[in-house]
Amino acid sequence: MARGRKQQGAPHDWVTRAADDAVRHAGEGKPVTVSSGASPSGPVHLGNLREFLTVHFVADELRRRGLQARHLHVWDDYDRFRKVPAGVPAEWAEHIGRPLTAVPDPWGCHPNWAEHFKAPLRDALTALGVEMEEISQTELYGNGTYREQVLTAVRHRDEIDEVLARYRTKKPVQAETDQEAEALADSVADEEDPSGATALERFPFKPYCRTCGRDTTTLTSYDDETTDLAYTCDSCGHSHVTNLATQDEGKLVWKVDWPMRWAFYHVDFEPAGMDHATPGSSFTVGHELVERIFGMPRPAWFGYGFVGFAGVQKMSSSAGGAPTATDALEVLEAPVLRWLYVRRNPRQTFDIDFGPEVIRLYDEWDALGRKAADPERRDAAVLAHERAAATAAGPLPAPEVVVPFRLLSSVADITAGSPEHISRIVASSGFPHDGVEALEPRLSRARGWVATRPEDERTTVRETADATALEALSPQESEWLSLLLQGLAGQDELDVEHVTSLVYGVPKLARGLGLDDAPTEEVKADQREFFRLLYHLLVDAERGPRLPTLIVALGADKVRSLLSV
Known part of the structure; x- marks a missing residue:
């Protein structure tokens, strides 16, 4: 196929359309930037994973076309620490209001809170074939990268205020399930929306206190000529003056920060979850601000739906909470997990069921694999299989000998998971192979799934x-x-x-x-x-x-x- 062009007559899907939109936004023959973003405030669960994979599939399609594409991922690790979750010592409440990168890791295994939740996700994304360029908002705000953008926003604060005020009365998104309600409660979509009776209360920049590091600051004055911003901290009582042109002690409020970086990085495509993509949300406001304040066209985009979960009684690392990509990869081969996200229109909501439905899911995947082996049967379903099974860089790990998951899991259950015993029984069941390695990675996933099942489902x-x-x-x-x-x-x-x-x-x-x-x-x-x-x-x-x-x-x-x- 011609470089930079999709094959005529090939099946299309949402990925194809999104990639087309990104190319049009960038301009024919120009590098394309697609972007994702996440706040590492806690475990990056399977709902958050949709942000990463949605953008990944678009970037991968662009690379398959031979285009220069960058998947930029922005870690919102300069966001404030908002609350102490269950399982964390109560004394961590003293860090509320500080940047996530300034909060110690209560488990003591990483440099800070943010890194504790970034690290396992990085490993999972590598296993899923996701290649992305990571940037840290802590680093970029801290080294002055955004100074000019901050000053631009402050100079246009009256226009920003007018836009924000126009959308504040819009009805927020309504949750349809308890899981959705919990996800919305953890969202930063409405975080730091500056409101109040005075212009300083609605100021688009929020400093972190120089003394205690919290964002519990009340602005007392701003001088447009000197760019000095004075504040008093409500937590420690200290007062300071920070200069926006020479010092870097805070960040733009969320609904201004997001469009600022669309413009700064020339983002051509970025999706948004339901908490951001509704009328009056940060995405709606941002689309207006990126053009009006920062002088760049709004990126191509679409909203994506909620991802729920079921059958997770004994999922490992996130017991008591939503399962993460790491948890899912203990049970699902990487291509199967990718397939769950790419086969549906992103606007569709769906649940990932880790109970007995896993067996049916593998049966569907194997049946689709047999269909995909026939070049005469290539359609949108097969295209989804191709996107799930491989990236532009090559295929993801798959078993050399494809044994039905129901057989592997049954044998793993009965034999207490002995690989050699499983291998012998599988071979006698009509699936000859030279060694147990030929059954991987599915064998390990079957053993992992059996280990998660409640006792009344075990043999x-x-x-x-x-x-x-x-x-x-x-x-x-x-x-x-x-x-x-x-x-x-x-x-x-x-x-x-x-x-x-x-x-x-x-x-x-x-x-x-x-x-x-x-x-x-x-x-x-x-x-x-x-x-x-x-x-x-x-x-x-x-x-x-x-x-x-x-x-x-x-x-x-x-x-x-x-x-x-």
Whole structure:
């Protein structure tokens, strides 16, 4: 395909359209900047991940076209520390109002609060194939990079005030679920919206106190000629004067800061979550301010919907809170997690279910992979698969031998996760491979998922036979077990194909049929009763993993010990 142009006649999706918009904004043949932003105020959960991946997919499409594209990610780590979350010592309340980079890491493993939450996300994004250029607002405000932009905003503060005032009465976004309400409560969309009776109360710049480092400052005067800004700190009581032209002791308020950096970095595309993208929000205000105050066209954009979660009773690092990308990658292969975000229009809300739905999700992914292998069947769904499975730099890790996740997880559950044992059973189930590495990374994900399941969803193999139940067997049930044990006699290494034929065949043999004969209705009813009996005697449950897989995993000796008095 021609460099810089999308292939004619190829399937289109939201990524294609967003990339087209970004190119038009930048101008034909010019470098394209697409931007994301996040405040590292806590774990970057799966809702926040949509910000990163949405921009990544657009940047990746541009790179696939051979264009010079930059994914710029702005860390809003100069934002104020707003509240002490659960699990953090109460004394951290003394840091409220300080920049996130000035708050100590209560867990003691990183230089500061912000870095504690940036670091794991960086690792997860690398695993997801996301390449981005990171910038820190703490560093850029602190080294004077934005001085001219700050002065521009202050000179035009009356115009900014007029725009902000016009939107303050707009109705805020309404949450539809408890998870959405929690996400909105943590949002900075309306943070630092300057309002008040006087011009100084509505000033677009907020200093951090020179003495205590908090933003609990009340402005007392500003001199346009000298650019001296005087303030008193409500927390420590000290008064200072900071010079906006020579000192760097604060930041623009949020709704001015965002359009300022669109202009500063010539951003061509940046999406926004529902908390920012509603009428009267920071995005609406910013679109007007970037053109009117900073003299740059507003970036191309769209709003994206909320991402919820379910089935997370025992997710690891974020137990008690929303799961993070790190948590998700313990269960989902990187391409599968990417696919959840790229296959839907960004405006759609959706939940990621880490419960039994994970099995169905992998089944869908594998079916789509088989479809994608046929070049004649390329459509929007296949395009989403291509975007998920690889980036412009190459494919993401995938198993050499694709084994159904339901089989891997069942075997991992039964065998307590032994890779070698799993590998042997999988090979006997019709998926030959040279070594356990050929099953990765899916094998590790299956083991990880099993470890998150609650006890009532796990398979618990009996330690000893249920003597009472065995003594109470009916003559028919005794015959079924006798026929099964005869079929397993002399076999130390069980084969799934043989065991499958035997398990389904025992009720046939009991009714005088052969193993290869078609089952009658009576046999089908017997099979259901036989299966129920085996589950009860082997794992004390009404159902469980496929019986042939269960029996092979347990081994002939263990099965004989549980089915014999």
